[in-house]
Amino acid sequence: xxxxxxVLRAMRNWSQGDLAEKLEVSRQxxxxxxxxxxxxxxxxxxxxxxxxxxxxxxIFVAPSRGSSRAI
Amino acid sequence: xxxxxxxxxxSRSWIGAYLIACFGSAALLKRGIVSxxxxxxxxxxxxxxxxxxxxxxxxxxxxxxxxxxxxxxxxRRMVVASxxxxxxxxxxxxxxxxxxxxxxVRTLLAVAAALPVMFMIRAMGLLIKEERDEYLRMxxxxxxxxxxxxxxxxxxxxxxxxxxxxAPRLDAYxxxxxxxxxxxxxxxxxxxxxx
Numbered sequence: 534x535x536x537x538x539x540v541l542r543a544m545r546n547w548s549q550g551d552l553a554e555k556l557e558v559s560r561q562x563x564x565x566x567x568x569x570x571x572x573x574x575x576x577x578x579x580x581x582x583x584x585x586x587x588x589x590x591x592i593f594v595a596p597s598r599g600s601s602r603a604i
Numbered sequence: 605x606x607x608x609x610x611x612x613x614x615s616r617s618w619i620g621a622y623l624i625a626c627f628g629s630a631a632l633l634k635r636g637i638v639s640x641x642x643x644x645x646x647x648x649x650x651x652x653x654x655x656x657x658x659x660x661x662x663x664x665x666x667x668x669x670x671x672x673x674x675x676x677x678x679x680r681r682m683v684v685a686s687x688x689x690x691x692x693x694x695x696x697x698x699x700x701x702x703x704x705x706x707x708x709v710r711t712l713l714a715v716a717a718a719l720p721v722m723f724m725i726r727a728m729g730l731l732i733k734e735e736r737d738e739y740l741r742m743x744x745x746x747x748x749x750x751x752x753x754x755x756x757x758x759x760x761x762x763x764x765x766x767x768x769x770x771a772p773r774l775d776a777y778x779x780x781x782x783x784x785x786x787x788x789x790x791x792x793x794x795x796x797x798x799x
Contacts, residue, residue: 549669566739
């Protein structure tokens, strides 16, 4: 699933390690989500959305909406 | 070696050294090339390599950002179970060889040697239960499924080779190391380019 996590993270000048620490997950998990290799569970997606203070649909792009929505 | 690649290469070297030492000493013992207590001593000594192996694996995991509490607990449980296995197996073999006790006592010795291996299987189950990171948990479950598939395929194939008199009978307890090889294959299949 496409997402804007990398851009949002870069806007805050956070490393993958910083984001992983804030989400209480491994750095590898952040990397896997950012690169679209892993789709997070709903609870983790909500935690990410809360951390960036944005609705989930602004961070994750629904597969049905295609790739054009990703920042 | 702090880079993920360097740490991973280091851990692979230790894994290779451990596998060669463990399976090599077991083969020497089984074939009678190094028999008796020197052979068993060599087999037991090979397990000492688990200490630097686990340390190097934890360094590699930390460098890749996957050194979770559950993983460290799992590593500790596996090391404890491995040393318990060596002690109980060697003790059991010694008692059985020198005293040849009655069947109930030999049954207890066999169960005692199997218990640490069962503890290792339990440790794997607990790792899946205790791992709080959902991505890491998913990877572990995938590895376990690949390992189980590998074990089933390998034992089915070997069973038929044996049935057609093309391969000798093997001890059933070899299923666990074969499953562990499957875990390694699972990790290779999952190979993470970011690490």
